[in-house]
Amino acid sequence: MKAPPARINLPGPEMMAMLANGNAAMQHYDMTTTVPVSKRGALTLPPELRRKLGLDQLSSPLVIIEEREGGLFLQPAAAVPMRDIPKETIARWIARDEAEMAQFTRAGKRKRK
Numbered sequence: 001m002k003a004p005p006a007r008i009n010l011p012g013p014e015m016m017a018m019l020a021n022g023n024a025a026m027q028h029y030d031m032t033t034t035v036p037v038s039k040r041g042a043l044t045l046p047p048e049l050r051r052k053l054g055l056d057q058l059s060s061p062l063v064i065i066e067e068r069e070g071g072l073f074l075q076p077a078a079a080v081p082m083r084d085i086p087k088e089t090i091a092r093w094i095a096r097d098e099a100e101m102a103q104f105t106r107a108g109k110r111k112r113k
Helices: 013-021 047-053 087-112
Strands: 062-068 071-077
Touching: none
Parallel strands: none
Antiparallel strands: 062 071
């Protein structure tokens, strides 16, 4: 027995006005598709979308999912082994992180006074 389709929240009057005026971001998308979500939360991207994103060329593709304005934004991601990142780049990242942490710590101390 198939599960009933998911309930769809229809856009409110403000969104409908945006759509009617062509101001919604959806107008810029090349492809819009609906995919089922399994009980475990897994999504299966259609083959044409995997090809378009280049995910079909990878042995273990990764996707970054960001929550934006009540929706989800997916983009391809790449995992790079640490050994392939130049030591200078890693040192720069560490220095930046330490500087940001020092600035964060100083800001916190000023607020506590």
